[in-house]
Amino acid sequence: MSADIIDGKAFAATVREKVAAHVVRLKSDHNITPGLAVVLVGEDPASEVYVRNKGKQTLECGMNSYEHKLPADTPEAEVLDLIDQLNNDPAVHGILCQLPVPDHIDSDKVLNAISPAKDVDGFHISNVGLLATGQKSMVPCTPLGCLMMLRERHGSLSGMNAVVVGRSNIVGKPMAALLLKDSCTVTIAHSRTKNIEALCQTADILVAAVGRPQMITGDWVKPGATVIDVGINRIPAPERGEGKMRLVGDVDFASASEVAGAITPVPGGVGPMTIACLLANTVTACCRANGLTEPEGLTA
Numbered sequence: 001m002s003a004d005i006i007d008g009k010a011f012a013a014t015v016r017e018k019v020a021a022h023v024v025r026l027k028s029d030h031n032i033t034p035g036l037a038v039v040l041v042g043e044d045p046a047s048e049v050y051v052r053n054k055g056k057q058t059l060e061c062g063m064n065s066y067e068h069k070l071p072a073d074t075p076e077a078e079v080l081d082l083i084d085q086l087n088n089d090p091a092v093h094g095i096l097c098q099l100p101v102p103d104h105i106d107s108d109k110v111l112n113a114i115s116p117a118k119d120v121d122g123f124h125i126s127n128v129g130l131l132a133t134g135q136k137s138m139v140p141c142t143p144l145g146c147l148m149m150l151r152e153r154h155g156s157l158s159g160m161n162a163v164v165v166g167r168s169n170i171v172g173k174p175m176a177a178l179l180l181k182d183s184c185t186v187t188i189a190h191s192r193t194k195n196i197e198a199l200c201q202t203a204d205i206l207v208a209a210v211g212r213p214q215m216i217t218g219d220w221v222k223p224g225a226t227v228i229d230v231g232i233n234r235i236p237a238p239e240r241g242e243g244k245m246r247l248v249g250d251v252d253f254a255s256a257s258e259v260a261g262a263i264t265p266v267p268g269g270v271g272p273m274t275i276a277c278l279l280a281n282t283v284t285a286c287c288r289a290n291g292l293t294e295p296e297g298l299t300a
Contacts, residue, residue, distance in 0.1 A: 003257040004261065005265055006262050012272035018298060019276070019298065022295040032290060034283050035091045036096075038097075039086075039096070039098065040067070040070065041101045042071070066092060070082070074105075093285045094286075095114045096120055117285060120141075120281040122137065123140065123170070138281055139277075139300045141273075141274045144273075147300060157179065160204040161185050161202055162179045163187050163207070166207075167190045175207055179207075196220075197219070204225055211233070214252040216251045221259040224261040234246070234247060249269070280298035
């Protein structure tokens with residue numbers, strides 16, 4: 001069997017088109033422009049690239065982008081003051097603080113200072129609790145993107161066996177909550193799980209979010225299963241030259257694609273969906289703030 005490749009890059013482009021179309025309607029019908037504010041503390045190179053891409057795509061979708069770049073030695077109190085200002089700014093509908101933050105800043109305190117209604121990363125404890133109890137919330141972007149691709153692939157997920165490998169607060173736990181909400185039978189596997197290979201072999205949907213390069217091989221995969229690889233790992237690529245690296249997922253793509261029915265590649269799978277869903281969440285937050293109909297197909 002040769003698996004169908006789930007093209008996350010193309011899917012993300014479709015999501016951005018839907019976002020842009022809804023922004024046009026918000027502007028023309030209600031004179032409202034959604035606004036996304038990003039707070040970056042310090043000069044982490046990867047974070048700077050990510051923030052730059054977020055700002056570019058925000059503007060391309062017709063929204064307002066507000067970037068707040070602060071020095072690495074900015075006191076925690078100043079960061080919290082900035083977030084308070086953004087919470088009270090009616091032009092800002094979505095707020096995110098780019099992680100990681102410097103060690104002297106309590107990331108949990110910062111994330112929970114963001115208004116839950118503007119928490120487009122879905123990390124505020126209130127949104128975590130709402131999602132866990134099946135209520136309306138802001139949903140973390142990466143799990144939301146995974147869910148969108150699974151729904152596109154299968155339609156209804158009701159009754160499917162799903163195994164999520166990884167229990168992080170950012171991906172594993174919210175992914176499990178979303179799958180449960182869509183009536184899957186869900187198991188979370190982790191480093192202490194016994195017979196993890198056999199467990200994965202029971203999955204109609206297998207989500208890998210463990211942060212270990214190519215951990216899941218083809219013999220872990222149930223024939224015909226849909227495999228969503230959230231991992232992004234850099235490993236040496238000596239064939240490209242000394243010191244060169246390449247990106248791989250948590251799944252060994254070559255062997256898994258011979259067994260799975262569908263699979264996301266790395267790169268080009270889940271990754272592009274994260275920013276697309278951030279934009280979708282910003283539009284959703286804007287609509288909720290103004291009592292307007294939420295964009296169809298862009299929420300959980």
